[in-house]
Amino acid sequence: MPVRAVAVTTTALLGVALTAPLSHARADEAAGDGPVVVAHRGASGYAPENTLAAVDRAAELGFRWVENDVQRTRDGELVVLHDESLARTTDVEEVFPDRSPWKVKDFTAAEIARLDAGSWFGPEYAGARVPTLEQYVHRVEHNHQKLLLELKSPGLYPGIERQTLKVLANEGWLDRRHVAGRLVVQSFDADSIRTVHDLKPAVKTGFLGTPAVSELPAYAEFADQINPSHGSLSMSYVSSVHAFTGPHGRPLEVLTWTVNDAETARRVAGYGVDGIITNKPDVVRDAVD
Numbered sequence: 001m002p003v004r005a006v007a008v009t010t011t012a013l014l015g016v017a018l019t020a021p022l023s024h025a026r027a028d029e030a031a032g033d034g035p036v037v038v039a040h041r042g043a044s045g046y047a048p049e050n051t052l053a054a055v056d057r058a059a060e061l062g063f064r065w066v067e068n069d070v071q072r073t074r075d076g077e078l079v080v081l082h083d084e085s086l087a088r089t090t091d092v093e094e095v096f097p098d099r100s101p102w103k104v105k106d107f108t109a110a111e112i113a114r115l116d117a118g119s120w121f122g123p124e125y126a127g128a129r130v131p132t133l134e135q136y137v138h139r140v141e142h143n144h145q146k147l148l149l150e151l152k153s154p155g156l157y158p159g160i161e162r163q164t165l166k167v168l169a170n171e172g173w174l175d176r177r178h179v180a181g182r183l184v185v186q187s188f189d190a191d192s193i194r195t196v197h198d199l200k201p202a203v204k205t206g207f208l209g210t211p212a213v214s215e216l217p218a219y220a221e222f223a224d225q226i227n228p229s230h231g232s233l234s235m236s237y238v239s240s241v242h243a244f245t246g247p248h249g250r251p252l253e254v255l256t257w258t259v260n261d262a263e264t265a266r267r268v269a270g271y272g273v274d275g276i277i278t279n280k281p282d283v284v285r286d287a288v289d
Contacts, residue, residue, distance in 0.1 A: 034269055034288040034289060035269050035273050035274055035275050036275035037063060037065065037275070037276055037281045037284050037285050037288075038063075038066065038255065038275055038276065038277040039063045039278070039279075040067050040258050040277045041066075041067060041068060041069065041279070042054020042057060042066050042067075042068070043058040043281060045278075046061075047125065048117060048118045048120065049082060049089065049279075050080045050089075050117075050131075050136075051117055051128045051129070051130075051131065052131055052135065052136070052139045053118065053125055055136070055139050055140060058145070059143040061281060061282050063145075063281045063285075064144070064146050065148060065275070066140060066145050066146070066147060067148040067149075067150065067277055068136060068148075068150065069081060069082040069150045069152040070149060070150065070160070070164055071084070071156075072104070072105065072156075073104065073107055073108055073112060074105060074107055074108050075108045075110075077108075078132060078133035078134075078160070078163060078164060079109065079130050079131065079132055080130065080131045080133060080135075080136045081152075084104060084156070085101055086104060086107065086112065086115065087101070089121075090112075090115040090117045090130065091116045091119065091120075092115050105156055105157070112130050113130070115129070115130060117129055117130045133164070134167060134171060137173055138171065146181070146182040147182065148184045148186060148206070148255075149164070149168075149184070150187060151185065151186075151187040151189070151192050151193075151196075153189075154189050155189065155192075161192055161195040161196050164185070165196065165199055165200050174200065174203070179200075179202045179203050179204065183204065184203075184206050184224070184225065185204070185205050185206070186206035186207065186225065187206075187207070187208060188207075188208040188209060190209075190223075193205045193222060194222040197222040197223070204224045204225070204248065205223050206223060206224065206225030206226070207219055207223040207225065208227050208228075208257075209226070210226070210229070210237070211226065216240065217244065219244075219252075220246050220252055221247060223246065223252070224247060224248055224250070224252065224253060225252065225254065225274075226253075226254055227254065227255040227256065228254070228256055228257075229256065229257060229258075230258070230259050230267075233254075233256055233271055235270070235271040235272065237271075238271045238273055239272065241254050242254070253274040254275075255275035255277055256273050256275070256276060256277065257278075258277055259276050259277070259284055261283065261287075262283060262286070262287035263287075265278070265287040266288060269287075276288070
């Protein structure tokens, strides 16, 4: 799910005072009657992806759902970052020039906390940090937002499912209010999502990909959503997914990614998708309202 970002707005850095909470009225304005619009890695078209600034920008634009990616450091801390390498979205090559290929799993949380995760996007974001999962969900909670949480490359991090659920529990995200409508855990790894379902059946889960229709009954045993790339979608496929009932007794949902233009947004909305994941949520909202 590639990102091509354009920097605007003011900096919201880790450690700076929290922005004002998103009002529920304004958030509800973003929902409408069409597909749910999910800010991909935060509003990553307008602020550096997976940073607190991107979460806040989504809130400023009036969006309740944000998506993020979780990985684990060498010393066992969960951090929010998309790539397995730190090189694209931080200054790790300058700070640690002899640590190629700069994999997240090879650095401690303290080392990652030193990195600038904003300057690559624009000078106004200089000094933004890679947040821990605790910091990220705290900001999402502060903004009255909802969370689509991706377990990134779980095969690299044995046990990350249980650890992620523990963090979410510690932060109050596994109570009835959150699991009923504010949290989805997704992954490209079906076994990982099955593990999440087995460990915490109440948590809503999503599989990233486009399984064959013949395989959907098996996925419906542990996944509430089938979330494919928009290029792989058709109206008939969406209808086929909706025909199956997920583990919580409701029809399977379809959230598609990563849609950043109005024409594509209208096309997939016409297929009947339940949600659209996008770097530019305002563009998609305006197209499908």
